[in-house]
Amino acid sequence: MTAPTELDRRWLTEAVRLREEQAGPLEDQEANRRARQQGGDLATRIETRALWLAERDGISQALRHWKQGARLALLALTLIAVLSGAGLGLAALGDGQRPVNVFWALGSLLGLNLALLLGWALGFFFAGEQGAALGRLWLWLSERFARDAKAAHLAPALLVLLQRQRLSRWLLGLLVHGLWLLAMSAALGMLLALLTARRYGFVWETTLLAPEPFIALTQTLGALPSLLGFSVPDEAMIRASGATSPSLDLARQAWASWLLGVVLVYGLLPRLLLASLCLWRWRQGRHRLTLDLDLPGHAHLRDALMPHSERLGVQDAAPEQLPQFAAGQLEAGSSGALLVGLELDEQRTWPPMLPAAITDAGVLDSRASRHKLLEQLGRFPPARLLIACDPQRSPDRGSLALLAELARNAGSTRIWLLPALAGQTLDAARLANWHEALDRLGLPHTDTSPLTWLEHGHD
Template structure:
């Protein structure tokens, strides 16, 4: 039963094969006569025999143990990033509504909840379209944390090997995209939950304010932003409520509830759902591409093994 749990997956096997190749490139050929004989006995095509040889060497030199340690470190690093996302989302919700002692400026609240998220989403889209390097900074942070948590000198070639393997079919963009959108999804989900808790336990008034602009742009913007959430059942303040909120703090509970529902709906539709859809897309493409990963037998490190 333990073997079934700890047995390397197809991705792990190709990963270890790449790690062995990189190790031999940097440190020179390994003593592999027994590994080559083992690979020839098991047979298969060239890629299968190269993989068998690499797994034999990885097991002999305890690189498989280093891989387990690295994956444990990666899980700890991911857990730390998830915790950071939860704290960030809770902070966004608290900052947007405050303590209830002062009326909430709806557009300042909306900007604090969605502004950074939408800017980062725009940056992701531009990076994806131009170079595919979106999320590279967050990905490097995750890899760095994974290595620090692993604390295994034999894992030195594992992170570079994973990057080389994934870049071959541009899978790194989907894996990093899944990481980025998943973290933002958790942050927005936490922010939405914090909004629900605060709105359910405190009494908030909502206003909008301006010195230079007329009321009409705010009315049109509020109704335009609320159009999609209204399809999901969220309320949209009518024109009279919006105008009253611009003149003074509305005392009607109906107005409070309409603004609260509008704010929740806008955060859900424009903050949470795009990240959910993009995370789902990245997960689907990652699973598709992972099944098609193969070794590049044209690399010098593999070509030299053809005769052996």
């Protein structure tokens, strides 16, 4: 799995903020602790917290699904653009059985493109971030193709994040102009293919107007393409084309070159220039994206994440559904051996006789003791951790979550299910529940003393 990019990190942070804003605060004690251990300024710690929560709650996975959906949506739009452009070129010239009305052909090739380009420009300058309907269609399709319920906040989070630097107009503009660039390239390619393979005659027709407006329009439109080497029909050719289909190959070639040049200069080049401008502004502004620390979703984290005002314990009500937790282990950076008891009966003699190499961390019987030990393990993780549990107690979700979190802060962990006290008998059903729960967590457990393993690393 590749590391998230800078944009992904900001994006996930914004998605977590929107989720908490709409659904209430997440259970974040471990996330806050990891953020404090990571260090840095408030923005860095908020980002670290959000990335941990996103990974835990599946939002990071949803982002990967969303990106896959975005690629599929972009591929679908690209195919539509290419086929539409080729269709425009084919419709403009026809099958060659009849002469081509040059201005009808030009209108079908450039009319919709120029109308939507004008609409984009008006939306860009007067509607702020609300333009680019094609770009918003892409965002909608991306979410549908992702098919992940946890991706619901990703598209809004991206737009909110980009709007702070007014970047959404450039990203969506890049998409819109890029697709139109593909469409006009396909249209131009189809024109070239048809003009190469078939013989076309070109005419212009009118009932009300004199020839002079068509002559002036043809020469005006051909002025810029002529600078690129495209031919422009002279006045005699234009007048002749207004009466009958010209039979001279020179006239055919001049009209064909004029049509290609006009489509290139007024259809393709503007989209190319605008797509390049949008790409440049997007790349320039992407590196300036920062978190807005004044937002309510971020401002209230200052006390929880900054060391001088750190708070202990649970600050928020429990969510309706607890997140899934899983045990793990550190791959490096741990040393020593540690024994800790979890909510042990006061009648039990504790701790047992321990060799000098084993450190006793006492019994976790309060929220403060748990928090203190987790903070210590975050700074000084042991190579081996042995957690003693009383199997007479039920393996509730809170205890299992704590075991998983402790295991993630140690090189290797085992659970010691202690024998019954003198005069008591273990409940077989409850012991089986412990075995099942620990197996589900992936934590090794034993009913016999594992102190040899704790001291030496083997049995």
